[in-house]
Amino acid sequence: MSVGLDHLAAAPRLLVALDFDGTVAPLVDDPSTSRITADAAAAIARLRALPATWVAFVSGRPLDTLAALTASGPDALLVGSHGVEVSIRGELAAARLSDDERARMTRLEVELEQLVAAVPGAWLEYKPVGYGVPTRLVEQAELVAPLQQAARDAADAIGGFTTRLGKDIIEFSVRDVTKGDGVRMLRELLVAEEGGPVAVLYAGDDVTDEDAFAVLEPGDLGVKVGEGDTAAAERVADVDAFAGLLEALAAAREASAASH
Ligand SMILES: O=P(O)(O)OC[C@H]1O[C@H](O[C@H]2O[C@H](CO)[C@@H](O)[C@H](O)[C@H]2O)[C@H](O)[C@@H](O)[C@@H]1O
Numbered sequence: 001m002s003v004g005l006d007h008l009a010a011a012p013r014l015l016v017a018l019d020f021d022g023t024v025a026p027l028v029d030d031p032s033t034s035r036i037t038a039d040a041a042a043a044i045a046r047l048r049a050l051p052a053t054w055v056a057f058v059s060g061r062p063l064d065t066l067a068a069l070t071a072s073g074p075d076a077l078l079v080g081s082h083g084v085e086v087s088i089r090g091e092l093a094a095a096r097l098s099d100d101e102r103a104r105m106t107r108l109e110v111e112l113e114q115l116v117a118a119v120p121g122a123w124l125e126y127k128p129v130g131y132g133v134p135t136r137l138v139e140q141a142e143l144v145a146p147l148q149q150a151a152r153d154a155a156d157a158i159g160g161f162t163t164r165l166g167k168d169i170i171e172f173s174v175r176d177v178t179k180g181d182g183v184r185m186l187r188e189l190l191v192a193e194e195g196g197p198v199a200v201l202y203a204g205d206d207v208t209d210e211d212a213f214a215v216l217e218p219g220d221l222g223v224k225v226g227e228g229d230t231a232a233a234e235r236v237a238d239v240d241a242f243a244g245l246l247e248a249l250a251a252a253r254e255a256s257a258a259s260h
Pocket of ligand 1: 059
Protein backbone atom coordinates (compact mmCIF):
# COMPACT_ATOMS: atom_id res chain seq x y z
CA MET A 1 0.00 0.00 0.00
CA SER A 2 1.26 3.48 -0.77
CA VAL A 3 1.99 6.11 1.85
CA GLY A 4 -1.04 7.97 0.48
CA LEU A 5 -3.42 5.14 1.28
CA ASP A 6 -1.94 4.65 4.76
CA HIS A 7 -2.57 8.30 5.47
CA LEU A 8 -6.15 8.13 4.21
CA ALA A 9 -6.84 4.95 6.17
CA ALA A 10 -5.99 6.77 9.41
CA ALA A 11 -7.53 10.14 8.56
CA PRO A 12 -10.04 11.28 11.23
CA ARG A 13 -12.56 12.07 8.48
CA LEU A 14 -12.43 10.77 4.91
CA LEU A 15 -14.35 11.67 1.77
CA VAL A 16 -13.99 9.19 -1.09
CA ALA A 17 -15.17 11.06 -4.20
CA LEU A 18 -15.44 8.95 -7.33
CA ASP A 19 -15.94 9.56 -11.00
CA PHE A 20 -18.24 6.92 -12.51
CA ASP A 21 -17.53 5.99 -16.15
CA GLY A 22 -14.06 4.56 -16.63
CA THR A 23 -13.34 4.61 -12.90
CA VAL A 24 -15.76 2.25 -11.17
CA ALA A 25 -17.60 1.16 -14.34
CA PRO A 26 -15.77 -0.03 -17.48
CA LEU A 27 -16.35 2.04 -20.61
CA VAL A 28 -18.92 0.49 -22.94
CA ASP A 29 -20.47 1.45 -26.29
CA ASP A 30 -23.97 2.06 -24.92
CA PRO A 31 -23.87 4.36 -21.84
CA SER A 32 -27.23 3.01 -20.65
CA THR A 33 -25.63 -0.40 -20.09
CA SER A 34 -22.75 0.87 -17.88
CA ARG A 35 -22.50 -0.97 -14.59
CA ILE A 36 -20.30 -0.53 -11.55
CA THR A 37 -18.13 -3.62 -11.06
CA ALA A 38 -18.99 -6.04 -8.27
CA ASP A 39 -15.57 -5.53 -6.65
CA ALA A 40 -15.90 -1.74 -6.65
CA ALA A 41 -19.46 -1.93 -5.30
CA ALA A 42 -18.32 -4.25 -2.49
CA ALA A 43 -15.42 -1.99 -1.52
CA ILE A 44 -17.68 1.09 -1.57
CA ALA A 45 -20.19 -0.67 0.70
CA ARG A 46 -17.41 -1.48 3.16
CA LEU A 47 -16.17 2.13 3.15
CA ARG A 48 -19.70 3.49 3.64
CA ALA A 49 -20.14 1.25 6.68
CA LEU A 50 -17.13 2.80 8.43
CA PRO A 51 -17.34 5.74 10.86
CA ALA A 52 -16.44 9.21 9.59
CA THR A 53 -16.20 7.91 6.03
CA TRP A 54 -18.30 9.21 3.13
CA VAL A 55 -18.48 8.09 -0.48
CA ALA A 56 -19.67 10.50 -3.17
CA PHE A 57 -19.99 10.21 -6.95
CA VAL A 58 -18.90 13.16 -9.08
CA SER A 59 -19.81 12.65 -12.72
CA GLY A 60 -20.60 14.18 -16.07
CA ARG A 61 -23.77 12.10 -16.08
CA PRO A 62 -27.11 13.77 -15.38
CA LEU A 63 -28.02 13.44 -11.71
CA ASP A 64 -31.00 11.13 -12.23
CA THR A 65 -28.94 8.75 -14.38
CA LEU A 66 -26.07 8.82 -11.89
CA ALA A 67 -28.42 8.04 -9.00
CA ALA A 68 -29.87 5.08 -10.88
CA LEU A 69 -26.52 3.70 -12.06
CA THR A 70 -25.02 3.91 -8.57
CA ALA A 71 -28.17 2.51 -6.91
CA SER A 72 -27.94 5.48 -4.56
CA GLY A 73 -30.06 5.52 -1.44
CA PRO A 74 -31.34 8.46 0.63
CA ASP A 75 -27.91 9.08 2.19
CA ALA A 76 -26.17 9.60 -1.16
CA LEU A 77 -23.82 12.46 -1.99
CA LEU A 78 -24.06 13.01 -5.74
CA VAL A 79 -22.67 15.62 -8.11
CA GLY A 80 -23.90 15.33 -11.69
CA SER A 81 -23.57 17.21 -14.98
CA HIS A 82 -19.89 18.00 -14.30
CA GLY A 83 -20.72 19.87 -11.09
CA VAL A 84 -23.94 21.67 -12.05
CA GLU A 85 -26.45 19.31 -10.43
CA VAL A 86 -26.08 18.31 -6.78
CA SER A 87 -28.00 15.96 -4.51
CA ILE A 88 -27.04 15.89 -0.84
CA ARG A 89 -28.81 13.13 1.06
CA GLY A 90 -31.92 13.53 -1.06
CA GLU A 91 -31.87 17.33 -1.04
CA LEU A 92 -31.73 18.29 -4.66
CA ALA A 93 -30.05 21.35 -6.14
CA ALA A 94 -31.27 21.01 -9.71
CA ALA A 95 -30.17 23.28 -12.53
CA ARG A 96 -32.81 25.94 -13.20
CA LEU A 97 -32.18 27.26 -16.65
CA SER A 98 -32.74 30.92 -17.43
CA ASP A 99 -34.77 31.82 -20.52
CA ASP A 100 -31.53 32.82 -22.24
CA GLU A 101 -29.83 29.52 -21.41
CA ARG A 102 -32.86 27.57 -22.59
CA ALA A 103 -32.96 29.51 -25.85
CA ARG A 104 -29.26 28.92 -26.52
CA MET A 105 -29.64 25.23 -25.78
CA THR A 106 -32.54 24.97 -28.20
CA ARG A 107 -30.50 26.63 -30.95
CA LEU A 108 -27.56 24.29 -30.34
CA GLU A 109 -29.83 21.25 -30.20
CA VAL A 110 -31.15 21.97 -33.69
CA GLU A 111 -27.64 22.29 -35.07
CA LEU A 112 -26.27 19.21 -33.32
CA GLU A 113 -29.21 17.08 -34.42
CA GLN A 114 -28.45 17.98 -38.03
CA LEU A 115 -24.74 17.27 -37.60
CA VAL A 116 -25.13 13.82 -36.00
CA ALA A 117 -27.78 12.83 -38.53
CA ALA A 118 -25.15 13.20 -41.27
CA VAL A 119 -22.59 10.91 -39.57
CA PRO A 120 -23.50 7.20 -39.32
CA GLY A 121 -23.02 5.97 -35.77
CA ALA A 122 -23.08 9.42 -34.18
CA TRP A 123 -25.93 10.40 -31.88
CA LEU A 124 -26.95 13.06 -29.42
CA GLU A 125 -27.14 12.80 -25.63
CA TYR A 126 -29.73 15.22 -24.22
CA LYS A 127 -28.57 16.46 -20.82
CA PRO A 128 -30.09 18.89 -18.29
CA VAL A 129 -27.63 21.68 -19.03
CA GLY A 130 -26.26 20.69 -22.43
CA TYR A 131 -25.53 17.97 -24.91
CA GLY A 132 -23.07 15.19 -25.55
CA VAL A 133 -22.03 13.94 -28.96
CA PRO A 134 -20.67 10.39 -28.44
CA THR A 135 -18.48 9.19 -31.28
CA ARG A 136 -17.58 5.71 -30.10
CA LEU A 137 -19.80 4.05 -32.69
CA VAL A 138 -19.03 6.32 -35.64
CA GLU A 139 -18.38 3.92 -38.49
CA GLN A 140 -15.85 6.05 -40.38
CA ALA A 141 -13.15 7.22 -37.99
CA GLU A 142 -12.11 10.05 -40.34
CA LEU A 143 -15.52 11.69 -39.80
CA VAL A 144 -15.03 12.14 -36.04
CA ALA A 145 -12.70 15.16 -36.07
CA PRO A 146 -14.78 17.13 -38.61
CA LEU A 147 -17.95 16.33 -36.66
CA GLN A 148 -16.41 17.52 -33.41
CA GLN A 149 -15.09 20.68 -35.07
CA ALA A 150 -18.46 21.46 -36.64
CA ALA A 151 -20.18 20.91 -33.28
CA ARG A 152 -17.62 23.15 -31.57
CA ASP A 153 -18.11 25.84 -34.22
CA ALA A 154 -21.88 25.71 -33.78
CA ALA A 155 -21.56 26.14 -30.01
CA ASP A 156 -19.04 28.96 -30.39
CA ALA A 157 -21.28 30.78 -32.88
CA ILE A 158 -24.18 30.70 -30.42
CA GLY A 159 -21.88 31.57 -27.52
CA GLY A 160 -21.79 30.90 -23.80
CA PHE A 161 -21.08 27.17 -23.92
CA THR A 162 -18.34 25.32 -22.06
CA THR A 163 -16.90 22.62 -24.32
CA ARG A 164 -15.39 19.41 -22.95
CA LEU A 165 -13.60 16.77 -24.95
CA GLY A 166 -13.85 13.43 -23.17
CA LYS A 167 -13.27 9.82 -24.15
CA ASP A 168 -15.08 9.36 -27.47
CA ILE A 169 -17.41 12.23 -26.67
CA ILE A 170 -17.57 15.99 -27.04
CA GLU A 171 -19.85 17.79 -24.61
CA PHE A 172 -21.37 21.25 -24.37
CA SER A 173 -22.76 22.87 -21.22
CA VAL A 174 -24.49 26.22 -20.69
CA ARG A 175 -22.91 26.39 -17.24
CA ASP A 176 -19.21 26.87 -16.57
CA VAL A 177 -19.10 24.66 -13.49
CA THR A 178 -16.60 21.84 -12.98
CA LYS A 179 -16.09 18.66 -11.02
CA GLY A 180 -13.58 20.67 -8.98
CA ASP A 181 -16.41 22.92 -7.80
CA GLY A 182 -18.31 19.78 -6.84
CA VAL A 183 -15.44 18.32 -4.80
CA ARG A 184 -14.81 21.66 -3.07
CA MET A 185 -18.50 21.94 -2.17
CA LEU A 186 -18.58 18.39 -0.76
CA ARG A 187 -15.50 19.01 1.37
CA GLU A 188 -16.90 22.31 2.72
CA LEU A 189 -20.19 20.63 3.54
CA LEU A 190 -18.54 17.83 5.53
CA VAL A 191 -16.09 20.17 7.27
CA ALA A 192 -19.04 22.34 8.39
CA GLU A 193 -21.02 19.31 9.56
CA GLU A 194 -18.16 17.54 11.30
CA GLY A 195 -16.20 20.54 12.58
CA GLY A 196 -12.78 19.37 11.42
CA PRO A 197 -10.64 18.82 8.35
CA VAL A 198 -11.67 16.15 5.86
CA ALA A 199 -9.13 14.22 3.79
CA VAL A 200 -10.22 13.53 0.22
CA LEU A 201 -9.50 10.65 -2.13
CA TYR A 202 -10.57 11.62 -5.64
CA ALA A 203 -10.34 9.16 -8.53
CA GLY A 204 -11.11 9.64 -12.20
CA ASP A 205 -10.07 8.55 -15.67
CA ASP A 206 -10.84 11.44 -17.99
CA VAL A 207 -9.73 14.98 -18.78
CA THR A 208 -12.70 16.44 -16.88
CA ASP A 209 -11.40 14.80 -13.71
CA GLU A 210 -8.33 17.03 -13.84
CA ASP A 211 -10.55 19.86 -12.55
CA ALA A 212 -11.13 17.78 -9.42
CA PHE A 213 -7.48 16.82 -9.02
CA ALA A 214 -6.66 20.53 -9.20
CA VAL A 215 -8.63 21.35 -6.03
CA LEU A 216 -7.03 18.62 -3.90
CA GLU A 217 -5.05 19.84 -0.92
CA PRO A 218 -2.06 18.54 1.07
CA GLY A 219 -3.17 15.32 2.78
CA ASP A 220 -5.56 14.40 -0.06
CA LEU A 221 -4.87 11.80 -2.74
CA GLY A 222 -5.68 11.92 -6.45
CA VAL A 223 -5.78 8.65 -8.38
CA LYS A 224 -5.77 8.62 -12.17
CA VAL A 225 -7.34 5.52 -13.68
CA GLY A 226 -5.66 4.56 -16.95
CA GLU A 227 -3.39 6.46 -19.30
CA GLY A 228 -3.08 10.17 -20.07
CA ASP A 229 -1.52 13.30 -18.62
CA THR A 230 -2.62 14.00 -15.09
CA ALA A 231 -2.02 16.06 -11.98
CA ALA A 232 -2.99 13.08 -9.82
CA ALA A 233 -0.27 11.74 -7.52
CA GLU A 234 -1.10 8.09 -8.16
CA ARG A 235 -2.11 6.05 -11.15
CA VAL A 236 -3.71 2.64 -11.56
CA ALA A 237 -4.02 0.76 -14.82
CA ASP A 238 -7.77 0.27 -15.10
CA VAL A 239 -11.15 -0.10 -13.40
CA ASP A 240 -10.26 -3.47 -11.87
CA ALA A 241 -7.00 -2.15 -10.45
CA PHE A 242 -8.88 0.78 -8.95
CA ALA A 243 -11.39 -1.58 -7.33
CA GLY A 244 -8.36 -3.29 -5.79
CA LEU A 245 -7.15 0.04 -4.42
CA LEU A 246 -10.59 0.71 -2.90
CA GLU A 247 -10.57 -2.76 -1.31
CA ALA A 248 -7.11 -2.10 0.16
CA LEU A 249 -8.29 1.25 1.52
CA ALA A 250 -11.42 -0.32 3.03
CA ALA A 251 -9.36 -3.04 4.72
CA ALA A 252 -6.81 -0.58 6.08
CA ARG A 253 -9.46 1.81 7.35
CA GLU A 254 -11.38 -1.06 8.97
CA ALA A 255 -8.16 -2.05 10.77
CA SER A 256 -7.55 1.57 11.80
CA ALA A 257 -11.11 1.91 13.13
CA ALA A 258 -10.80 -1.37 15.07
CA SER A 259 -7.61 -0.19 16.78
CA HIS A 260 -9.18 3.00 18.16
O1 LIG B 1 -17.77 11.86 -15.42
P1 LIG B 1 -18.10 10.46 -15.84
O2 LIG B 1 -18.84 9.68 -14.79
O3 LIG B 1 -16.88 9.71 -16.34
O4 LIG B 1 -19.10 10.62 -17.07
C1 LIG B 1 -18.60 11.21 -18.27
C2 LIG B 1 -19.44 10.79 -19.44
O5 LIG B 1 -19.68 9.39 -19.29
C3 LIG B 1 -20.42 8.78 -20.34
O6 LIG B 1 -19.56 8.68 -21.46
C4 LIG B 1 -18.45 7.87 -21.23
O7 LIG B 1 -18.89 6.54 -20.88
C5 LIG B 1 -19.64 5.88 -21.92
C6 LIG B 1 -20.13 4.56 -21.36
O8 LIG B 1 -19.06 3.76 -20.94
C7 LIG B 1 -18.77 5.73 -23.16
O9 LIG B 1 -19.52 5.12 -24.21
C8 LIG B 1 -18.25 7.10 -23.61
O10 LIG B 1 -17.29 6.94 -24.66
C9 LIG B 1 -17.55 7.82 -22.45
O11 LIG B 1 -17.21 9.15 -22.81
C10 LIG B 1 -21.71 9.51 -20.64
O12 LIG B 1 -22.27 9.00 -21.80
C11 LIG B 1 -21.53 11.02 -20.70
O13 LIG B 1 -22.81 11.64 -20.70
C12 LIG B 1 -20.78 11.49 -19.46
O14 LIG B 1 -20.61 12.90 -19.47
